[in-house]
Amino acid sequence: MTKSFLSLALALAITAGPAAAQTPAPTPPDSQAPLKPLVNTGGKALTFDWPMLKIGTAEYAEGPTGVTVFSFDKKVMAAVDVRGGAPGTVNTDLARLGYPTSDFDAVVFAGGSAYGLESTTAVASALKDDGKNTGNWDSIAVALGAIIFDYGDRRLNEIYPDKKLATAAYHAVQPGVFRNGAAGAGRMTMTGYFFGCKAHSGQGGAFRQIGDLKIAVFTVVNAYGVVVDRDGKLAACYNDPSWPADLKVNDLMKNLPESRKAGWGTPSGPMRNTTISLVVVNQKMDPADLQRLAMQVHTSMARGIQPFSTMSDGDALYAVSTGEIEADKGISDSVEIGAIASDLMWDAILNSVPPQDPLPVITPQPPVPEKALAGYTGDYRFSNFVTVSVTEKDGKLYGQATGAKKAFNVPLDQAVELEPMGAGTFAVPGRYPTVLDFNQSGTLVMNPGLWKQTGLKQKAKK
Known part of the structure; x- marks a missing residue:
């Protein structure tokens, strides 16, 4: 305006x-007023028995982007460990003070970069509005929160998790259910930009009970580094065509800096990435032990994400004790608890990886009728910052991005040929999937499926 x-x-x-x-x-x-939250959907459900720990997710499919809320039946004790060079958090200073008191009601993870921090304060407000907390000094709702960057070339719009979405996630919390994969705050995360992998990721969780002791770990993986399995293989990556089929992360790491140069792949420049995590134990712990638990588990994550906690990451980990059992009912050695939680966290990292979109298979197709080609042409607006212009010439279709950034493999500086794949679908060859689907009237869907981006056809100017 x-x-x-x-x-x-x-x-x-x-x-x-x-x-x-x-x-x-x-x-x-x-x-964002017309957007409708989708709650507790997507991914694969991890279930466990822990009535005090309640979890809810909400997302805007149009982003996609989302929120994950961890809520507790009573106030809990928390510590924080921040490792990344670009953190975005709420109330971490309070968690650092090391008071032997239970001050926190919830932990909130969200997409939307700094705009998503609204989600944390929204959950605190919802706790008061619902009557669980009040305005009394000893009953103020306090939520810890952290965000990940899910903009850039991950998607073509700037929808963010707002108060409406966060409140929907809070009101949807349920005990003992967490959604692994592309859900909640992990709805539009990616990993491996450091080596040009640009693989889809998500949020992951794991749980273990030993006697009365319960340990749960959760992470939203949006790391600059690559996710690595226990055999040293890349858990998710769009490999450079020149890489050997049996490549392991050690091959990439020991050949730095050459492994990031031409021939090894051409990764993008510095990106904004973050892995935000939570460890919850039901055993009472003093502040020093809880702080060391946070640091020990956070340090261990460098096994499953390489490299980890770079200047381009905003990594933060919260450790929470719900204080439901005494140490003599659990494990008195806090280092041993940390070792168990560290092993679980590697599982959680791997559980965050969803199935990847396959690269498009382009085979010879019959000529596309001229009338159909003409119907596909036009300008398709994805946001105020990205439009894809589709033109026809000599029986072929071409695409070019206009605005602030390219649209996946559709460049800004020149038109690229869109190669037909089937009825109403075209592709742009490259290291990363770029499929254009014109089958919905008046729209262009790029990369249809879990992470689709939808552009609306604009009326031609007279």
Whole structure:
């Protein structure tokens, strides 16, 4: 909206009187008001028995982006360990003070970069609005929170987890259910930019009970490094075509910096990445032990993500003790608890990896009718910052991005041929999947499926 238009609208509201001022304003072009939260969906459910620990997820499929809320039946003790060079957190200073008191009600993870921090304060407000907490000094709702960066070239819009989405996730919490994979805050995460892998990731969890002791770990993996399995293999990566089939992470790491150069692959420049994590134990722990638990488990994550905690990551880990059992009912050695939780965290990292979109298979296709090609042409708007212009020439279809950034393998500086794959679908060859689907009237769906991006066809200018 331009300044002149805004001034005119304000002047009309003032001169027209109260009736005009009450007229609803038009919905802005990229408003999130029409978006509907989807709760507790996606991924694969991990179930466990822990009534006090309740978890809820919510997402906007249009992003996609989401929120994951961990809520406790009573206030809990927490510690924090921040390792990455670009953290985005809420209330970490309070967790660092090391008070031997239970001050926290919830932990909130969200996408949307710094805009997603609204989710944490929204959950705290919801706790008060629902009557669980009050305005009394000893009953103020306190939520810990952290965000991941799920913008950049991951998606073509700037939808973020707002108060509405976070409140929906909080109201959907249920005991003992966590969704592994592309769900909640892990809905649009990616890993491996350091080596150009650009693989889809998500959120992962793991649980173990030993006698009365319960340990649960959760992580949202959006790391600059690659996810590594216990055999040293890359758990998810769009490999450079020049890489050997049996490549392991050790081959990449020991050949730095050559392994990031041409011939080894051409990774993008510095990205914004983050892995945010949570460890929960039901055993009472003093602040020093809880802090060391956070540090020990966080350190262990460098086995499953390589490299880890770089300047381009905002890695943070919270450790929570619900204090439901005494040490003599669990394991008195806090280092041993840390070792068990560390092993679980590697499982959680691996559980975060969803099935990857396959590279498109392009085979010879019959010529596309001219009428169909003409119907596909036009400008498709994905957001205020990305539009894909589709044109036809000599019986072939071409695409070019306009605006602030390219659209996956569709570049900004030149038109690229869209190669037909089947009825209404085209592809742009490359290291990463780029499929364009015109089968929905008036829309262009890029990479249809779990992480699809939808552009709306714009009316031609007269």
